[in-house]
Amino acid sequence: xxxxxxxxxxxxxxxLSLDVAARSVFFSLPVAILVAWVLARRRFLGRTFVDAxxxxxxxxxxxxxxxxxxxxxxxxxxxxxxLKSTFDLQLVFTTAGAxxxxxxxxxxxxxxxxxxxxxxxxxxxxxxxRTLGARAFDRFLSVTLPLMAPGILVGxxxxxxxxxxxxxxxxxxxSNIPGETQTVPLALYTALQTPNGDVAAAxxxxxxxxxxxxxxxxxxxxxxxxxxxxxx
Amino acid sequence: xxEFQATVRxxxxxxxxxxxxxxxxxxxxxxxxxAGKxxxxxxxxxxxxxxxxxxVIGDQTLFDSARGINMPTEERAIACVFQDARLFPHLDxxxxxxxxxxxxxxxxxxINEDEVIEMLGLARLLERRAHQLSGGEKQRVSLxxxxxxxxxxxxxxxxxxxxxxxxxxxxxxxLERLRDEIRIPIxxxxxxxxxxxxxxxxxxxxxxxxxxxxxPVAQICLEPALHAIAGEGVMGSxxxxxxxxxEIDEGLATVxxxxxxxxxxxxxxxxERLRIFVPAGDVVxxxxxxxxxxxxxxxxxxxxxxxxxxxxxxxHLDxxxxxxxxRVTHSAVRELGLAEDVQCYALVKAxxxxxxxxxxxxxxxxxxxxxxxxx
Numbered sequence: 001x002x003x004x005x006x007x008x009x010x011x012x013x014x015x016l017s018l019d020v021a022a023r024s025v026f027f028s029l030p031v032a033i034l035v036a037w038v039l040a041r042r043r044f045l046g047r048t049f050v051d052a053x054x055x056x057x058x059x060x061x062x063x064x065x066x067x068x069x070x071x072x073x074x075x076x077x078x079x080x081x082x083l084k085s086t087f088d089l090q091l092v093f094t095t096a097g098a099x100x101x102x103x104x105x106x107x108x109x110x111x112x113x114x115x116x117x118x119x120x121x122x123x124x125x126x127x128x129x130r131t132l133g134a135r136a137f138d139r140f141l142s143v144t145l146p147l148m149a150p151g152i153l154v155g156x157x158x159x160x161x162x163x164x165x166x167x168x169x170x171x172x173x174x175s176n177i178p179g180e181t182q183t184v185p186l187a188l189y190t191a192l193q194t195p196n197g198d199v200a201a202a203x204x205x206x207x208x209x210x211x212x213x214x215x216x217x218x219x220x221x222x223x224x225x226x227x228x229x230x231x232x
Numbered sequence: 233x234x235e236f237q238a239t240v241r242x243x244x245x246x247x248x249x250x251x252x253x254x255x256x257x258x259x260x261x262x263x264x265x266x267a268g269k270x271x272x273x274x275x276x277x278x279x280x281x282x283x284x285x286x287x288v289i290g291d292q293t294l295f296d297s298a299r300g301i302n303m304p305t306e307e308r309a310i311a312c313v314f315q316d317a318r319l320f321p322h323l324d325x326x327x328x329x330x331x332x333x334x335x336x337x338x339x340x341x342x343i344n345e346d347e348v349i350e351m352l353g354l355a356r357l358l359e360r361r362a363h364q365l366s367g368g369e370k371q372r373v374s375l376x377x378x379x380x381x382x383x384x385x386x387x388x389x390x391x392x393x394x395x396x397x398x399x400x401x402x403x404x405x406x407l408e409r410l411r412d413e414i415r416i417p418i419x420x421x422x423x424x425x426x427x428x429x430x431x432x433x434x435x436x437x438x439x440x441x442x443x444x445x446x447x448p449v450a451q452i453c454l455e456p457a458l459h460a461i462a463g464e465g466v467m468g469s470x471x472x473x474x475x476x477x478x479e480i481d482e483g484l485a486t487v488x489x490x491x492x493x494x495x496x497x498x499x500x501x502x503x504e505r506l507r508i509f510v511p512a513g514d515v516v517x518x519x520x521x522x523x524x525x526x527x528x529x530x531x532x533x534x535x536x537x538x539x540x541x542x543x544x545x546x547x548h549l550d551x552x553x554x555x556x557x558x559r560v561t562h563s564a565v566r567e568l569g570l571a572e573d574v575q576c577y578a579l580v581k582a583x584x585x586x587x588x589x590x591x592x593x594x595x596x597x598x599x600x601x602x603x604x605x606x607x
Contacts, residue, residue, distance in 0.1 A: 128318045130305040131277050132332035132381045142331070146322040 003199050010204060012179055013187035016095065017211075020170075020183055021163035023099035025156050028107050032159075033152060036114035037144075055108045057169075062105060066172025069101055073173070097174040098181040102163035109162055110155040117151020118144070150226040154219045161215025165208060184208055234259070234385065234417060238275050238285030238295075247271050247441035253434050255290065255385075255417030260428040260449075263438030264461055269421045272438070273389045276419065277312055278305035289384055289417070309336070311378035315390040317370035319362035325373050326358045332381025341382050343414070348376045351413065352406055368399040372406055379414065386410075386418045392427060400427075407431055408589075425458075425466035429509055430588055437461070449507075454548060454555055456539055467546060468511040469557040472590065475500045484528065484582060491552035494580070495528040498587030507590040512546060514584035515558035518577045519568055528582035531556070535574045538565070545570075549578055556580075 006014065039051055057065050073080035073091045083089040091097035121144060129139045167185040174181040176190060188204040191197035237250040247268045253259035261269050274280035276287065278294065281302060287295040294303045294310075311332060319328050329345065349355055352372045362370060371391050378386055391407070392400045404427070411418065411431060422428055428435060428449070435452040437444040444457040450470040452458055459467055473489030478500055485500040486493060487508060496508055521530060533556060537548040545565050549556040556578055564570070 122318070124314065124316065124318050125320060127277075127279055127305075128312065128314070129320075129331070130279070131308075131310060131312045131387075132377070133306050133309070133335035134331075135306050138335070143320060143322075149322075 004203070006203060006207070007200065009178060010187060010200065010207075013182055013184050013204070014207065016179065016181075017164050017183040020095060020098045020102055020181075021160045023096065024103035024106065024163045025110075025160050027099065028103040028110060028159065029152070029156055032107060032110040032155065033114055033148070036111045036151075037118060037140075037148075039111070040115045040118040054111050057105050058108045062166070062168025063172050065104055066101060066169040069097075069104065069169065069173040073097070073100065092173065093175050093177060093181065095174075095180055098170045098183065099163075101169040101173045102166040105166050105169050106159040106162040110159045113155030113158060114148060114151045117148050117154075120151075121147045150223060153222045153226070157215055157219035157222060161212055161219075164211050164215070184211070233288075233290065234419070235286065235288040236272070236276065238272075238282035238287065240271065240275065240280065240282045240285075242271055242280070245271060245441045249438065249441070249443055251436045251443055251446045253417065253419065253436070256415045257434060258411050258418045258420050258432045259434040259436060260432035261419060261421045261436050261438055262423070262425060262428050262452075262458075262462075264423055267438040268441040269423070269438055270389065271441070273312070273387060273419075273421055276385075276387060277310050278303065278308050292384065306335075309339070309382065309384045310387050311381040311383035311385075312387045312389060313371065313374045313378050313391045315393045317362070317367075317374040319365075319370055319373055319377075321362050323361075324358065325354060325360050325365070328362075328373055328377050329354070329358075329380055332377055336382050339382050343379050343382055345380060348379050351409060352376045366399065367395045368402040371395070371403050375406065375410065379410075379416075383416060386414075386416050387421075388418060389421045390423070391420075393423070404430060425462045429466070429470065429507075433590075450555070453509075454557065459539070459541065459546065464513065464541075464559070467513065467557060467559055468509050469555055471508045471510065471554055471556075473506060473508070475502050475504045475506055478502055485587070487587070489554055492531070492554050494585070495582050496585040496587050497528075497582040498585070500587065500589065504589050506587045509586045509588075510556065510580055511584060511586075512557040512559035514581060515556065516579035517547065517558055517560055517564070517568065517570065518579060521577050522579070525579060526581070527579040529578075529580040531578045531580065533576060533578045535570060535572055535576065537572060538570070551578060 035054060039047065071077055075081060075084050075090060075092060080091060083091065091100055125143055126139055129143045134142060165185055170181060170183060171186055176182050176186045184204055184207060188201055191201040191204060233255050234253040239248040245268055249268065249272055261272055263269050271280065275282050282295065282297065284297045285295060293301050294308050295301060320331065323331065352375055354372060354376055357365060357369055357373065365373065392403055395403065408431065420431055432449055435449055436446045437452060437455065437457055439461060445452055445455045450472065453468060453470045471489045471494060473487040475485050476488045477486040483497055483499065484495055485498050486495050487506050494508060498506065500506055516527065531551045533549040533551045535547055536550050539546040539548060544559050544561055547558040547560060547570065549558060558578055
C-alpha cells in the first residue's frame with residue numbers, strides 16, 4: 001500500500017471529523033446569531049460579563065472546557081443526568097458529545113464574526129423598515145438577517161474549520177473512541193503514541209493542513225462574493 | 233390637517249414645538265442645523281417619544297400623552313425619505329419599491345406602482361442595486377418606496393442636503409411633480425430656503441428647539457426672525473398670482489396678484505398659477521415715478537415699516553394690498569427721507585423676479601392618493 005494513501009481507519013477519522021464539525025456548526029449557529037444580536041444591539045446590565053463569558057473558551061485551556069462539560073453534561077451532571085433520564089440521550093463518549101465540545105470551543109469565533117457584521121448594519125435601515133410598516137420580527141427577517149448573512153456564512157465556515165481541529169475539549173469530554181469520537185487530530189495523537197505510527201501521523205497532519213486551508217480560502221471567497229453583491 | 237405639539241428633552245436640546253399644517257399641501261420645517269428639525273422628524277415618525285404632547289393627522293390621533301395614546305411607528309403610516317436615502321442594499325430597486333407596499337396589504341392602495349415608476353422615472357433602474365445608483369437616483373427610489381407604502385403623511389427629511397447642485401436640480405422637478413400630483417400631505421424638512429420657496433406652501437420656522445414663526449410662505453418671508461436665520465440671500469417677498477398674459481417673443485409673463493399686475497421674465501402659460509420671489513436687494517426705490525427706465529415694473533408703494541439690519545435697512549412696502557420687501561442702504565433712507573407712511577415707487581426688474589409654477593391647472597390624477605388625502 002502506498003504510504004500516501006489514507007488507511008480505512010484514517011478515512012473513518014476524516015469523515016467523522018466532517019460529521020462532528022457539521023453537527024457542531026448546525027447547532028451552535030442559531031444560538032450564536034441570537035447571542036451576537038443581543039451583544040451588538042441590546043444594552044443591559046451584565047453585558048460585559050456575558051461578552052467575557054462567551055469569549056472564555058478562546059483563553060481557557062481546552063482541557064478545562066472539557067472538564068466543565070464533563071461536570072455539566074456527564075451522566076451524573078445536572079444537565080447530562082436530565083438528558084439521560086428524560087430523553088435517554090448520552091453525550092459523553094459519543095459523536096454528539098464531540099460535536100458539543102467543538103461547538104463550545106468554536107462558539108466565540110462565530111459570535112465574533114456575526115457580531116461584527118451586525119455592527120456594520122446602519123440602524124437607520126431598520127428605522128426605515130419600521131416607518132414602512134415592518135414589525136420587529138419582520139424587520140429582523142427582512143432587513144437585519146439578510147444583511148448579517150455575510151457574517152453568518154463566514155462565521156460558519158471559520159467555525160467549521162476550527163471544529164475540524166479541536167482536540168483538548170473533545171478528548172477530555174468525549175474521549176478517543178475510533179469511529180465514535182476519534183476525529184483527525186485525535187487519530188494523529190493516537191498515531192504518534194503507536195510504534196511506527198509516524199507515517200500515518202504525517203499523512204493526518206497533511207490532511208489537517210489541507211482541510212484548514214480549504215476552510216480559510218472558502219470563507220475568504222464567500223466574503224468576497226457577498227461584498228461584490230452588496231457593493232461594499 | 234396636521235396638528236403637532238410636543239415637548240422633549242434630548243441632550244442639550246430642550247424642545248417645545250407646536251404647529252399645525254394644512255393637509256394636503258407641503259409644510260416646510262425650516263431652521264439651522266441644531267434647531268430641532270431632526271427631533272421633530274423622529275417625534276412625528278414615532279422613533280422618539282415626547283414627554284408630553286399630541287400629534288394628530290386628520291381624525292387619527294398618533295400620540296396623546298394626556299390620553300395615553302402612542303401609536304407605534306409601524307402603524308403610523310408616515311413614510312420617510314432621509315438625507316442618506318437608506319435603500320436596502322440587499323434588495324434591488326424593485327424590491328425596495330415593494331418593501332412598504334407588501335406590508336400594508338390590508339390598507340387601500342390608491343398609489344399604484346406603475347404610476348410611481350413613471351412619475352419618478354424609475355423604469356430603467358428597476359433591476360439595479362443601491363450601489364449602482366447615483367445620489368439623485370437613490371433619492372428618487374427612496375421617494376417611490378415611501379409613496380408605495382400608501383402613507384397618510386410623507387416626511388422628507390433634508391432629501392436634497394447630501395446632493396451637489398446638479399443632482400439637486402435633477403431631483404427638484406420630481407418633488408414639484410409629486411407636490412402637484414399627489415394629495416398626501418408632505419412635511420419637508422430643510423435648511424435651504426430656496427428649496428422651501430420652490431416647494432412649500434406653509435413654513436414652520438424653528439430655532440433652539442422652538443417655533444419662531446409659522447404661516448404661509450409669503451407671510452414667513454416678511455418675518456424678521458427668518459431674516460436673522462437665513463441671511464441676506466433669501467430676503468425677498470413672495471407674490472402669488474395667475475398668469476393673465478404671456479408674450480412669447482418677449483419671454484415676458486404678466487401675472488395678476490390680486491390688484492397688482494407684475495411683469496416677470498419667466499416662461500409660463502396663461503392661466504397657470506405662479507409664485508414669484510422678488511429678492512429685496514433687487515428692488516429700487518424712487519421718490520418720483522420714472523418713465524425712461526429699463527425696469528418693467530414701476531409700482532406705487534407705501535412704506536409700512538422699516539426693519540434695520542446690519543449695514544442696510546429692509547423696507548416693508550405695501551403695493552395694492554400686497555407686501556413687498558426692498559433692501560436699501562442707511563444713507564439712501566436718510567437722503568430720500570424714507571420713513572413710515574411715505575409714498576414712493578418700487579422699481580422691480582422683470583429679470584430679477586424668480587417665478588415658479590406652483591400648481592397645475594389640470595386636475596390631479598384620479599388614482600393618486602385620494603383616500604390618504606381624506607384621512
